[in-house]
Amino acid sequence: MVEKRKPIKVVEAMKRIMAFSKHGRIEYVPLEDSYGHFLGQDLIADHDVPFFDRSPYDGFAIRAEDTVNANRNNPVSFEVIGEIGAGSVFNEPVGKNQAVRIMTGAQIPESCNAVVMLELANEYTKDGKPYFDLKRKSKVGENISFTGEDTKKGTVLATKGTYINPGIVALLATFGYKNVPVSSKPKIGIIATGSELLEVDQPLEPGKIRNSNAYMVQAQVKRAGGEPIYFGQFSDDFETCFYQVKEALEKVDFLITTGGVSVGDYDYLPDIYEKLGANVLFNKIAMRPGSVTTVAELDGKILFGLSGNPSACYVGFELFTRPTIREYLFVEKSFLKKEIAILGKDFTKANPFDRFVRGYLGYENGRLVASPIGLDKSNVVSSLGHADILIQLPGGTRGYEKGMEVSVILLEDQEGTTLDGFVESDINTRRSMRHV
Ligand SMILES: Nc1nc2c(c(=O)[nH]1)N[C@H]1C(S)=C(S)[C@@H](COP(=O)(O)OP(=O)(O)OC[C@H]3O[C@@H](n4cnc5c(N)ncnc54)[C@H](O)[C@@H]3O)O[C@H]1N2
Ligand code: MOO
Numbered sequence: 001m002v003e004k005r006k007p008i009k010v011v012e013a014m015k016r017i018m019a020f021s022k023h024g025r026i027e028y029v030p031l032e033d034s035y036g037h038f039l040g041q042d043l044i045a046d047h048d049v050p051f052f053d054r055s056p057y058d059g060f061a062i063r064a065e066d067t068v069n070a071n072r073n074n075p076v077s078f079e080v081i082g083e084i085g086a087g088s089v090f091n092e093p094v095g096k097n098q099a100v101r102i103m104t105g106a107q108i109p110e111s112c113n114a115v116v117m118l119e120l121a122n123e124y125t126k127d128g129k130p131y132f133d134l135k136r137k138s139k140v141g142e143n144i145s146f147t148g149e150d151t152k153k154g155t156v157l158a159t160k161g162t163y164i165n166p167g168i169v170a171l172l173a174t175f176g177y178k179n180v181p182v183s184s185k186p187k188i189g190i191i192a193t194g195s196e197l198l199e200v201d202q203p204l205e206p207g208k209i210r211n212s213n214a215y216m217v218q219a220q221v222k223r224a225g226g227e228p229i230y231f232g233q234f235s236d237d238f239e240t241c242f243y244q245v246k247e248a249l250e251k252v253d254f255l256i257t258t259g260g261v262s263v264g265d266y267d268y269l270p271d272i273y274e275k276l277g278a279n280v281l282f283n284k285i286a287m288r289p290g291s292v293t294t295v296a297e298l299d300g301k302i303l304f305g306l307s308g309n310p311s312a313c314y315v316g317f318e319l320f321t322r323p324t325i326r327e328y329l330f331v332e333k334s335f336l337k338k339e340i341a342i343l344g345k346d347f348t349k350a351n352p353f354d355r356f357v358r359g360y361l362g363y364e365n366g367r368l369v370a371s372p373i374g375l376d377k378s379n380v381v382s383s384l385g386h387a388d389i390l391i392q393l394p395g396g397t398r399g400y401e402k403g404m405e406v407s408v409i410l411l412e413d414q415e416g417t418t419l420d421g422f423v424e425s426d427i428n429t430r431r432s433m434r435h436v
Contacts, residue, residue: 029182048151059121
């Protein structure tokens with residue numbers, strides 16, 4: 001008789017895993033390789049940006065007080081006594097009714113306090129010298145980007161654990177990080193089990209399938225920020241799987257296995273955990289897909305026994321393994337982001353357990369709409385490629401109707417739009433602004 005497993009709530013499963021989470025070390029990577037890593041320490045501004053008062057326009061640096069009487073009928077004239085390109089400085093004094101030609105990004109001369117845009121200056125030459133007329137007043141500070149207006153020295157620009165996106169790369173470059181402190185990536189071992197598995201380049205034969213989980217999970221590990229180490233696929237043989245798991249554990253921070261966690265005659269993972277002396281945190285979760293997800297811990301290493309069914313494996317990873325990886329990388333918000341949306345289609349299956357339905361997110365009449373994709377079975381692969389959300393449907397219902405509010409979990413690869421779609425959303429913004 002198979003012992004009946006007792007399902008626990010999804011959140012309880014998350015808590016039990018998080019109790020064994022751990023953090024990485026700090027290591028340094030060259031700035032150009034830092035994209036996609038996570039900051040290993042806070043990024044604090046060690047100088048003001050801009051570092052000097054500078055001009056945001058091409059024009060003329062002047063003293064605003066020389067323009068107090070200027071107007072359309074009474075232009076004030078300036079003598080141009082020099083020129084400053086970006087990267088240069090002008091150290092000479094600038095006197096009454098004198099100006100310096102200045103380029104965008106160049107430092108404002110000491111004695112000037114405003115910049116006149118080139119388009120407003122009527123330039124001319126008198127006695128071989130350059131001059132311009134100005135028909136309006138300038139205010140003190142006009143057209144100047146002041147020291148520290150972008151960032152004040154001492155500002156925390158990004159905290160440890162921040163994902164390094166291209167914008168963070170720009171900040172790192174601005175503050176002189178030739179090498180960037182990042183968190184070391186966790187090494188995630190992956191083992192696929194199942195005697196039915198073929199390598200991806202093997203021809204199909206009756207009873208066999210190609211091993212898609214191993215490759216899907218490697219990609220999920222990379223997307224989450226970990227380093228996958230694939231140990232291969234092994235047939236359902238207790239001794240082989242036991243030694244593979246034991247050996248792999250010595251080389252990794254966390255281990256993922258796929259398949260072999262249910263109650264079939266060849267589902268050996270539970271026996272392997274027992275022989276290893278691992279502490280099984282749970283072996284059944286009140287969710288679909290992925291109810292068989294089994295997680296154990298051995299010497300501080302978490303062993304994720306994900307289902308063999310592709311969709312169950314996928315969901316189990318995103319809900320349980322991903323946050324563990326993010327936690328290791330010091331990410332403060334280690335769980336996937338959630339939104340509220342409107343269900344786009346009826347979902348008529350009864351829900352004894354919480355359900356995580358693969359879906360895609362759209363926008364209709366000012367609301368986010370979440371639509372389930374394809375066949376919602378845990379053994380399907382087809383719905384995975386286009387899923388950008390998991391629609392979370394709490395258990396204990398007979399199904400859900402179109403139009404109901406639902407929680408959606410945002411996966412990371414969001415679909416873009418066409419040029420027409422891009423223009424369209426722009427028009428909508430303007431339309432809604434007219435209502436304000
Ligand atoms: N009597 C019961 N049978 C099953 C139960 C149950 O509670 N009682 N649970 C079902 C549920 S729910 C799931 S999910 C599966 C989970 O089974 P396992 O995680 O043990 O996985 P396997 O049996 O090894 O494989 C399941 C399925 O997935 C295919 N598979 C396996 N590995 C891969 C791979 N690497 N790539 C692609 N596909 C893979 C495999 O061929 C099977 O079709 O158990 C139910 N049964
Ligand atoms: O673990 Mo199974 O995916 O719940 O169908």
